Amino acid sequence: MAGIIQIDNLSKQYGGGTRALSDVSMDIEEGEIIALLGPNGAGKTTLISIICGLVVPTGGTVRVGGHDIRTDWRAARRMIGLVPQEIALEPFETVMNCVRFTRGLYGEGRDDAYIEQVLRSLALWDKRDAMTKELSGGMKRRVLIAKALAHRPKVLFLDEPTAGVDVALRREMWQVVEGLRKDGVTIILTTHYLEEAEEMADRIGVINHGRLLLVKPKDELMGEFGRKTLTIELDTALEAIPSALAGRGLELAQDGRHLRYDYDTRADRTGIARLLGDLAAQGITVRDVSTKQSSLEEVFISLVDDGDKNSAAEDAA
């Protein structure tokens, strides 16, 4: 079955000459959540902007629900909601009117009950009569989301939806996304946070220099890179790793007071309990422990570095 979004050989060269997208092809299935990752300037916003109709591609085609975005744009756009990266709102308009307005633009009749539901789900109902200029940055971003949902889109684009949103709210927004997933909405989001892609996405795409380096199911990608580092802070410095603990892949920091231990989060036994037990048996007092996930950021930096090497090799060839 063809995906709800079919992107074929999409390219974009801006007027100034910047090649923002090169030959990107991808199929997105109905109901899935895709996270697009990539460094600043990778071309994520350009890709989204083309699909939504803000930017005209220089090559390739996009179909949304089978409708070509250039020739059958009305039908294509009816299916799409966009939350742009930059916050842009009418300053003197109330939240409620903003959302009603968008609903109208999409050709839908007034439905305040539905808008109430959307505003409540985004914790904006109390602010419905506030002017948007009176809202905080995070609230404004949620108003943008409410607007994007005003016409019940089948496909939702979220360009860095949680930039500038605090941690608690970020969690709430993930729940909103989860709710939309249950309603069968297809979601394409960009983010710089690994946690977010991990939390929400079914598949992850990595873009750099306008090329789509890979699109993979999240689990597969995390399996490849899903390692964690445990750092153990010791009460007193060690000269060297005790021989009883040798061969475990432990690393002692320069200062002698920190032990680092890499482990696979997916392994049946991470070996952490045994390690801590052995340290106690050796009479080594542990002061503190912390763990750090190899972030998707790191994952894609390693990918991106590889990509850069490959393209350098291509250029050389």
Next chain:
Amino acid sequence: MMSAINWPGVWAIFHHEMMRFFRTIMQSLLSPVVSTTLYFVVFGAAIGGRIQSVEGVPYGAFIVPGLMMLTILQQSVSNASFGIYFPKFSGTIYEYLVSPVGWIEVTMGFVGAAAAKSMMIALVILLTSFFFVGVHILHPFWMLAFLFLTALGFSLLGFIIGLWAKSFEQLQLVPMMVITPLVFLGGAFYSANMLPPFWEGVAKLNPVLYLISGFRWSFFGLADVPVGVSLVAVAIMVGVCLAIIRWIFATGWRLRE
């Protein structure tokens, strides 16, 4: 592809633009009323003392159509240009570009609202003038028709200016440098027949003269140029502006990258 017009979309834009107008209704109406009053005091009383009448019409009444035209041209251009420039400036233009509204809906919404606003203001000026002079309108239907067509034509022009402008300076440039001079030279406060023959010829190159002349005819039954010519002039203006707007949206000029 031919598809039906998205009427809720048109209404959303129109309503949104009108609400902005009503939020500041006092400023919107007060300033034209004040300036009209000033015009009456200055032109009507001071000059009117010397010029008793123009072609049989008392001077105070003679300038009413010109004043209304001056206002409608200025208001149409500034309302429509600001209406579309502001979303460009604030970034909310993206909404119009990603939603299922095309040039027809956007133009009807913005230009319709701009024309409606300037017509309302022009009618308020007419009401104000009743306090100063007795104005009798010979052809009320044609008066409204000219009012509407002129508001439409210049709102379309303003819309184009708003699409073209990249800064607030540019936004104000055309109204200040082009529209206002054309109105003053277009016979708002005199009849072209009062000019020496050479200057009368020059004045007739000014498209605004045809509007004011036709409009004045609807009041007093006298015109500098035949009424039919005035109607054709404004119809051509509407057509040309529509073609330009259509082109802008088709190519995405200054709208889409």
